[in-house]
Amino acid sequence: xxxxxxxxxxxxxxxxxxxxxxxxxxxxxxxxxxxxxxxxxxxxxxxxxxxxxxxxxxxxxxxxxxxxxxxxxxxxxxxxxxxxxxxxxxxxxxxxxxxxxxxxxxxxxxxxxxxxxxxxxxxxxxxxxxxxxxxxxxxxxxxxxxxxxxxxxxxxxxxxxxxxxxxxxxxxxxxxxxxxxxxxxxxxxxxxxxxxxxxxxxxxxxxxxxxxxxxxxxxxxxxxxxx
Numbered sequence: 001x002x003x004x005x006x007x008x009x010x011x012x013x014x015x016x017x018x019x020x021x022x023x024x025x026x027x028x029x030x031x032x033x034x035x036x037x038x039x040x041x042x043x044x045x046x047x048x049x050x051x052x053x054x055x056x057x058x059x060x061x062x063x064x065x066x067x068x069x070x071x072x073x074x075x076x077x078x079x080x081x082x083x084x085x086x087x088x089x090x091x092x093x094x095x096x097x098x099x100x101x102x103x104x105x106x107x108x109x110x111x112x113x114x115x116x117x118x119x120x121x122x123x124x125x126x127x128x129x130x131x132x133x134x135x136x137x138x139x140x141x142x143x144x145x146x147x148x149x150x151x152x153x154x155x156x157x158x159x160x161x162x163x164x165x166x167x168x169x170x171x172x173x174x175x176x177x178x179x180x181x182x183x184x185x186x187x188x189x190x191x192x193x194x195x196x197x198x199x200x201x202x203x204x205x206x207x208x209x210x211x212x213x214x215x216x217x218x219x220x221x222x223x224x225x226x227x
Contacts, residue, residue: 009049009069011164016051018161022197025209026132026220027055029196030103032211033130033222040098045087045119046105050074064090087115092122101130107171112182120186123227129188131223136175138218139201140168159201176221188225195219 016023030052034042040060044053047063049070058078064087065071071081083090087109100119109115119129134140139157143149143165149158162168180191196209198217215221 009067009073012070012167013049013051013073015161015164019159019205021208022159022205025196025204027052028208029194029211029220029222030132031056033132033194033224034099034101035128037099041096041124042099042101043092043097043119043122044079045100045102045115046108047071047074047079047081048103048105050077050079052103053077053079087118092118094121095124095127096122097127098124099128099130101132103132104134106131106133106179107173110172112174112179113185116182117186120188120227125227127227129183129225129227131179131221131225133174133176133179133221135215135218135221136173136178138173140171141173144169144171144173157201159204161205176215176223179223183223183225188227190226192224194222194224 037057037060042061044061044063047053047065050058050063050073053061053074054077061079063071063074063079063081064083064085065074065081066086068084071084075081100123106112116129123129139154140163142153146153147169149162149165193213193215195212195215195217196219197204198209198212198219
């Protein structure tokens with residue numbers, strides 16, 4: 001089955017490289033959320049092209065990626081892609097990983113409950129599940145609903161180089177609260193929240209932003225849940 005990102009790997013990376021300050025803001029959040037990864041066993045669910053991983057030590061990172069186009073690039077960047085396919089179809093070993101993370105990939109998954117539950121089972125005691133994402137509150141859900149960024153509703157808020165509409169339109173887009181509620185329902189209770197890109201979307205690429213505690217501003221959010 002053709003996956004959502006097949007044929008878009010090059011455009012995905014190019015978009016981040018053209019929005020360099022936005023990318024560096026997200027990268028700072030990514031690094032802070034992961035924390036110390038030395039000698040940790042790590043799984044990236046929906047590892048994409050491994051762009052973010054290419055900026056850290058990826059020797060101990062395994063990846064699952066539906067799109068072979070994206071996954072092949074991730075492999076070249078050092079990610080050990082253990083499966084081309086959906087996380088729903090992968091059997092993960094129990095209590096195996098120190099960190100499991102979803103960097104933007106939750107937005108392309110319909111039913112989060114069984115997926116997060118599977119990941120919780122695969123985490124070691126005190127392991128971390130990390131969800132990094134643009135929440136449902138973003139302008140991209142509106143772009144998806146309108147099937148265009150060229151609309152009066154979006155005048156004055158869209159960045160100069162918005163995320164490719166085809167990829168935004170294929171997303172499901174969950175709210176931060178929705179993800180937190182799913183995590184609580186499967187007995188995650190110890191949470192930390194980080195956020196960046198809290199400016200008006202028009203200005204997110206003007207400079208690299210610092211990482212903030214909390215998630216109330218609707219920017220790029222990291223939920224860190226400890227088992």
